[in-house]
Amino acid sequence: MLIARLQKTLSGKYIRNVGWMASAEIANRLIRLASTVILARMFSPQDYGLMAIIYTICDFFQVFTLKGGVGAKIIQADEQDVKTICNTAYWLNWITCGSLFIIQCLVAFLLPYFSQDQTLTLPLFAVAFTYLxxxxxxxxxxxxxxxxxxxxxxxCNVVIAIVSSIITATFALLGMGIWAIIWPMLLTAPIWIIITWKYHPWRPPLRFTLERWREILGFSGNLLINDLLNRVRLNIDYLIVGKYLGIETLGLYYFAFNAGSGITNSILYTFMLPLFPYICEVKNNYAQFKERYFGSLRRTSAILIPIILLQASLSPIYVPIIFGEKWIPAIPVLILVCLSNIPKIYSWASYLLLNAVDKTRISLMIDSTFTLIFIISIVLLVNKGIFWVAFVVLFSNLALAAFVPWINKFAFGKIKNLK
Known part of the structure; x- marks a missing residue:
């Protein structure tokens, strides 16, 4: 009975897709481990602080590349509409990414006028080319x-990880400082193009078209704002910690997130990425839709929660051994960061559920409210130290997860009424 149940749990398209992504993520993490250890040992907390600022700025800008919102529309669209939506999405991306390139170049150019530190000017200017x-x-x-x-x-993920890690480790060992993370961004961009063009026959339209752009942006607009709010929650604490506690403290805080949430978040992403197309595939069949959603969530929880708890409990042992004793003060923060990924499983899945039933406005309203509360809470507690900032991160994820039962009831009620 137990073996039969295990076989059923590990079978099906969703788990096969998760299996591919998990295999890639395991390989990715093993490959990146060497470069991560090298950066932790070669970089000072000051360097980590600068790295946090660069990644934070890039993370905000990447929201507007339309991958999330327009990409979700491509996945959710009916088959007869896919070609039109893809053609319009292609040109919308050129308009958006070209604008992002110009804006980030201006930010990099004007940065020295607002700050005496010119360390970030050239790196930000260089990274802007990746948007193209x-x-x-x-x-x-x-x-x-x-x-x-x-x-x-x-x-794609494995090849990019191999190339990126080799470049990062090599340049870090050569003493190139922050440029050890900049050059991989630039040099791996063409690899994405080559591999994705190999695996899919779709080709960009030669004729400029924005057909049905209102429909596309109407669907993706809420998702884009929602994604932006999510990025604010994921990154605003870095900016606040850097401003009030200094770049070195920011380095400790960012290391905790990079070593803690970086691993568990990547595993969570491995499960969440296949979930949306998996449930959208049967969105017109209530019984299958419900079975796929809750079945996938049960399997995800059964695998992911023990991994998160194991990483959190072992962090006092592996952090000083692998990364060095200078990062021991970051361990309490790392533990809270790990634990915050448990409620994120359910809130993330519920947002995908809302997207699948075309109710993105609800997730936007919830995110808007909690993002405001999150920012206010961090500003009030930041002077108490980075542990309390991490506690706000954990509490905000628990609060968001409290809405999950209501979201599930609402979304499945909508699907059932459409039968």
Whole structure:
């Protein structure tokens, strides 16, 4: 009985897709471990603080590349509409990414006028060029995910991880400082284009078109704002910690997130990425839709929660051994960061559920409220230290997860009424 149940749990398209992504993520993490250890030992907390600022700025800008919102529309669209939506999405991405390139270049150029530190000017200017690569592979990657061909996605991730880690480790050992994380961003962009074009036959339209752009942006607009709010919650604490506690303390805080949430978040992403196309595939069948959603969530919880608890409990042992004793003060923060990923499983899945039933406005309202509360809470507690900032992160994820039962009831009620 136990063996039969285990076989059932590990079977099916969703788990196969998760298997490909998990295999890629395991390989990814093993490959990146060497470069992560090298950075932890070669970088000072000051360097980690600068790295946090660069990644934070890039993370905000990448929201507007339309991968999330327009990509979700491509996955959710009916088959007869896919070609039109892809063609329009391609040109929308060029308009958006070209604007992002110009804006970030201006930010990099004007930064010295507002700060005496010019360390970030050239790196930000260099990273801006990566936005010009997005339109050339984002649509291909989304179509691959729509078709549940996550073997191709996994291949992309592994190849990028290998190349990026080699470049990072090499440049860090050569003493190139913050440029050890900049050059991988630039040099791996063409690899995304080559691999995604190989795995999907779709080709960009030669004729400029924005057909049905209102419909596309109407669907993706709420998702884009929602994604932006999510990025604010994920990154605003870095900016507040850096401003009030200094770059060195920010380095400790960012290390805790990078070593803690970086691992568990990547595993969570492995499960959440295949979930949306998996449930959208049967959105017109209430019974299958419900079974796929809750079945996938049970399997995800059974696998992910023990991993998160294990990492959190072992962090006092592996952090000083692997990364060095200078990072011991970051361990309490790392534990809270790990634990915050448990409620995120359910809130993230519920948002995908709302997207699948075309109710993105609800997730936007919830996110708007909690983002405001999150920012106010961090500002009030930041002077007490980074442990309390991490506690706010954990509490905010628990609060968001409290809405999950209501969201599930609402979304499945909508699907049932459409039968």
């Amino acid at each position: 690569a997005y339109p050339l592979f984002v649509t291909h990657l989304t179509l691959i995910e729509r078709e549940n061909r996550f073997k191709a996605t996994a291949t």
